Amino acid sequence: MRYLPLTADDRSAMLSVIGATTIDDLFVDVPPEARLDGPIADLPNQASELAVERHMGALARRNRAAGDGPFFLGAGAYRHHVPASVDHLIQRGEFLTAYTPYQPEIAQGTLQMLFEFQSQVARLLGTDVANASMYDGSTACWEAVVMARRITRRAKALFSTGVHPHYRSVARTMAKYTGDVLVEGDPELVPGTDWADLAAAVDKETSCVVVQYPDILGRIDDMAALAKACQASGALLIAVVTEPVALGLIKAPGEMGADIVVGEGQSIGVGLQFGGPYVGLFACKAKYVRQMPGRLCGETVDANGKRGFVLTLSTREQHIRREKATSNICTNSGLCALAFSIHMTLLGEAGLRQLASINHGRALAAAGQLAKVPGVSVLNSAFFNEFTLLLPAAARPVVHQLAERDILGGVSLGRLYPENAGLENGLVVAVTETCTAEDIAAFAAALKEVLA
Amino acid sequence: MSTPNASGWRPEMNAGGADDTTTFTGNRALMLEEPLIFEIGSTETTGVDFDQEDGLHASLGGVVETEWDAVSDRVDALRRTDSIGLPGLSEGETIRHYTRLSRQNYAIDLGLFPLGSCTMKHNPRLNEKVARMPGFADIHPLQPQETVQGALAVINELAMWLIKLTGMHGVAMTPKAGAHGELCGILCIKAALEARGEDRRVLLVPESAHGTNPATAAFAGFSVEDIPATPEGRVDLEALKARLGPDVAGVMITNPNTCGLFERDMKAISDAVHAVGGYVYCDGANFNAIVGKVRPGDLGVDAMHINLHKTFSTPHGGGGPGSGPVVLSEALAPFGPIPYAARYADGSFKLVEEESAGAEHPDTFGRMTAFHGQMGMFTRALTYMLSHGADGLKQVAEDAVLNANYILRSLDDVLEAPFGGSGPCMHEALFTDNGLAEGFSTLDIAKGIIDEGYHPMTVYFPLVVHGAMLIEPTETESKAVLDQFIGALRSVALRAKNGDPALKSAPHFAPRARLDETLAARKPVLAWSEPAVVPGTPSLSEIGGS
Numbered sequence: 001m002r003y004l005p006l007t008a009d010d011r012s013a014m015l016s017v018i019g020a021t022t023i024d025d026l027f028v029d030v031p032p033e034a035r036l037d038g039p040i041a042d043l044p045n046q047a048s049e050l051a052v053e054r055h056m057g058a059l060a061r062r063n064r065a066a067g068d069g070p071f072f073l074g075a076g077a078y079r080h081h082v083p084a085s086v087d088h089l090i091q092r093g094e095f096l097t098a099y100t101p102y103q104p105e106i107a108q109g110t111l112q113m114l115f116e117f118q119s120q121v122a123r124l125l126g127t128d129v130a131n132a133s134m135y136d137g138s139t140a141c142w143e144a145v146v147m148a149r150r151i152t153r154r155a156k157a158l159f160s161t162g163v164h165p166h167y168r169s170v171a172r173t174m175a176k177y178t179g180d181v182l183v184e185g186d187p188e189l190v191p192g193t194d195w196a197d198l199a200a201a202v203d204k205e206t207s208c209v210v211v212q213y214p215d216i217l218g219r220i221d222d223m224a225a226l227a228k229a230c231q232a233s234g235a236l237l238i239a240v241v242t243e244p245v246a247l248g249l250i251k252a253p254g255e256m257g258a259d260i261v262v263g264e265g266q267s268i269g270v271g272l273q274f275g276g277p278y279v280g281l282f283a284c285k286a287k288y289v290r291q292m293p294g295r296l297c298g299e300t301v302d303a304n305g306k307r308g309f310v311l312t313l314s315t316r317e318q319h320i321r322r323e324k325a326t327s328n329i330c331t332n333s334g335l336c337a338l339a340f341s342i343h344m345t346l347l348g349e350a351g352l353r354q355l356a357s358i359n360h361g362r363a364l365a366a367a368g369q370l371a372k373v374p375g376v377s378v379l380n381s382a383f384f385n386e387f388t389l390l391l392p393a394a395a396r397p398v399v400h401q402l403a404e405r406d407i408l409g410g411v412s413l414g415r416l417y418p419e420n421a422g423l424e425n426g427l428v429v430a431v432t433e434t435c436t437a438e439d440i441a442a443f444a445a446a447l448k449e450v451l452a
Numbered sequence: 453m454s455t456p457n458a459s460g461w462r463p464e465m466n467a468g469g470a471d472d473t474t475t476f477t478g479n480r481a482l483m484l485e486e487p488l489i490f491e492i493g494s495t496e497t498t499g500v501d502f503d504q505e506d507g508l509h510a511s512l513g514g515v516v517e518t519e520w521d522a523v524s525d526r527v528d529a530l531r532r533t534d535s536i537g538l539p540g541l542s543e544g545e546t547i548r549h550y551t552r553l554s555r556q557n558y559a560i561d562l563g564l565f566p567l568g569s570c571t572m573k574h575n576p577r578l579n580e581k582v583a584r585m586p587g588f589a590d591i592h593p594l595q596p597q598e599t600v601q602g603a604l605a606v607i608n609e610l611a612m613w614l615i616k617l618t619g620m621h622g623v624a625m626t627p628k629a630g631a632h633g634e635l636c637g638i639l640c641i642k643a644a645l646e647a648r649g650e651d652r653r654v655l656l657v658p659e660s661a662h663g664t665n666p667a668t669a670a671f672a673g674f675s676v677e678d679i680p681a682t683p684e685g686r687v688d689l690e691a692l693k694a695r696l697g698p699d700v701a702g703v704m705i706t707n708p709n710t711c712g713l714f715e716r717d718m719k720a721i722s723d724a725v726h727a728v729g730g731y732v733y734c735d736g737a738n739f740n741a742i743v744g745k746v747r748p749g750d751l752g753v754d755a756m757h758i759n760l761h762k763t764f765s766t767p768h769g770g771g772g773p774g775s776g777p778v779v780l781s782e783a784l785a786p787f788g789p790i791p792y793a794a795r796y797a798d799g800s801f802k803l804v805e806e807e808s809a810g811a812e813h814p815d816t817f818g819r820m821t822a823f824h825g826q827m828g829m830f831t832r833a834l835t836y837m838l839s840h841g842a843d844g845l846k847q848v849a850e851d852a853v854l855n856a857n858y859i860l861r862s863l864d865d866v867l868e869a870p871f872g873g874s875g876p877c878m879h880e881a882l883f884t885d886n887g888l889a890e891g892f893s894t895l896d897i898a899k900g901i902i903d904e905g906y907h908p909m910t911v912y913f914p915l916v917v918h919g920a921m922l923i924e925p926t927e928t929e930s931k932a933v934l935d936q937f938i939g940a941l942r943s944v945a946l947r948a949k950n951g952d953p954a955l956k957s958a959p960h961f962a963p964r965a966r967l968d969e970t971l972a973a974r975k976p977v978l979a980w981s982e983p984a985v986v987p988g989t990p991s992l993s994e995i996g997g998s
Contacts (some may be wrong), residue, residue, distance in 0.1 A: 006927075019860055026857055033719075034719065036846075039843065046844040047838055055838060056831065060587025063587040064595065067590055077593055077823070085543055092550070093562070099565060106557065108556035109553040124655040129980070130978075135628035135629060135632060136628060136823075172818060172841070178671075247536075249531065252536075273589055274591045274593055274823070274828075276821070276827055277772075296976070298972040300972035309967075310674045323667060325583065330664050331629070334770035355500070381523065433502065
């Protein structure tokens, strides 16, 4: 077997050092009735590299890749061009095959990268501090709610109807077991957000208000008034960002007063990957840092006075606090954070702003063309690179008819909100720098044909 | 932005000194200091070129079509005007920065990474190649399902492997890491109890369990009670039985356990827990010791997470991502999370999500992550399973156990092996720091082994023994590598026994000496900020630097 270096001679020499006759002498603690002897039914034996590649290649070809044609899906995962050097660098074995930096003297590469990532994320989201990443945006969102409860000692979380329904679904699952009370609902097909209503609903029982920016329908709004309302009642404002590229063009939630900003960093550097692994972003005001979940990398000095980095504030963590830990997380998304950080370094502020402008410009152009299709209108009064089309018919079958014409034309609200018939005519369309003028024209033409 | 000063070293430190071991740059030949991107980049620099004008930019330049004026006005009101402060580098500088950083890291590609319980084995590059096939890497989680049948087939095929290897009934694929898998299993238990109309609030967690176990139980709203270990490092069956009762929801146990031992009484534990109506959660982080040799389902386990990155070799990337599918018994499978990939009689696949769950999976506890789990890890793990096959995976377990026992027996004359007398270990060997010279501890051995060119073993875990050193060689290390490591560790252990003062300041040859972790925690600096200019500090040009 190509991954196993021991020879038969090695094995017998080692057994004699151990003082065992056969390998099964080492499994003596396994009761005989639990031992598995012989082959496992229905599982194949070892295969060559070529054979495995052939099998997996055949499965891969049964998927329609985003690059195979016009592609307009968003709703929490975005297709952006990732420079070739990002994937090249993350495949360096010293990054790819390293473990958690428990021994800082020989893990400064990972640690410095995490410190840079934390600094980039804090600046991007407009907050004081960020951690070294979470599993993904949806779990980060839930962890933020739990953190707000720890800080405020209140249990009622108000969710904007514009928060991604899967994020809400995760929160709903967890709240059943933690006792948090969630106030949530589906969005209405109106141009503006529900944030004014939320501001009015904040009361002394409220631990936090959770809003998404841009929201699930692509709408953007100023959260300053909501932040003030939260502050007045002692609640925290949690902002969720699923498309961080937007923050190259529009104000950051932290700048507008959000206390905790969480996000999905997949847009930058990571790629679509059918939903994971992604990279959860988690940032907050400095005063809450000791209540933050996840890993943190901090600057310090070594015994010779040289600057260095270590994992820090670990007294919040599961391996020390056991059942009193701030969360049970012991893994982050280190490699995805690295991809994010490299891509962000390549972009720089100038590149990020330009990328954001191109996204917005293309989305405006696409919205203009798509709105000309008879019967179609655009819901949003403001958007970044994603907006909601209102179709004259249910959007779900339209999506499938478009796919038959080889156009992946957005995410239907029917798929996101299957129980809500009032939303079924909505189609959420994302337009990034990867969408060309031809793609947009083909989409508009196909939509016209399907709706005719 | 400011003076490159990666090391905290300042040119004036060299001014009057005759120390010829110090260089002007702080570099030492191939050991290079690297500043932060914030110190070498600029907000005007970019390493990315965008498409030239193709007509789609026009709407930004004032040629906006009338009906979109309003949209643009509203966006303008929210426009980010202040500097964000994100430095950029050209492509070449970026490659150089991260390549230099990478050289400050130890990694499995460089040598033995004997972290016990972390299972750092070779990461085959075929796995990487497959995960990057566009059909896997470049597909969206919400694409129409008819366009992702291959991806759903991968999830389904991997699920089938996990079920057969563990002898379990079902599997939840979405958990994003081992600890997330624990949460998934515990939520299944909670949902099952709820379905029975019972409100049991206690989870029993043996002392030797991973720290995540009690944290998970508490996070899900249970109260946690410890169960002591026996003198030979296993769960105290009698103590466990004595605590069982109608308030106990279940037990969280690690097998093979964190002392590197197989829990001989696992079946008896399961039977006892089941007899009082509880469930058995098994932490499967150490599954690589028994894969192909033992099926946890045969031992009465109800839920067990499997760290794909450990047992099935997906690279851990400096701390993640992981992936933690959870295999479930017949009793718990109905409560598993959504979404999952179901295979229908005609060979097609469908995602069971919120919409269809009511009809096909009505007892689900719900969704625990936005999309379908760690697809990029699934393709890697399945590739690895297919490469090894069932016969190869059995050899994996055997070689992992053989290597660990070889280390245990080769070092137990210089390091105390607390449970070494009670028989073989599984895939990891446990030692303590008893018997070292006064003032020397596990930490010194760990730092000393760094100078020998190795990543240290897991230290101070498990908590049940003093000054623990937990060594896991895995199956991908050769005898020659093990022999060299054994020699090196023997040498360091003897220095610690003899009280070699030089060991107290190890490592001496790493990129950094021992780091001040207390300072980092007391005065946390968690993000870069522009340093304040200190009056009187000479600039590089003033002292003749270039």
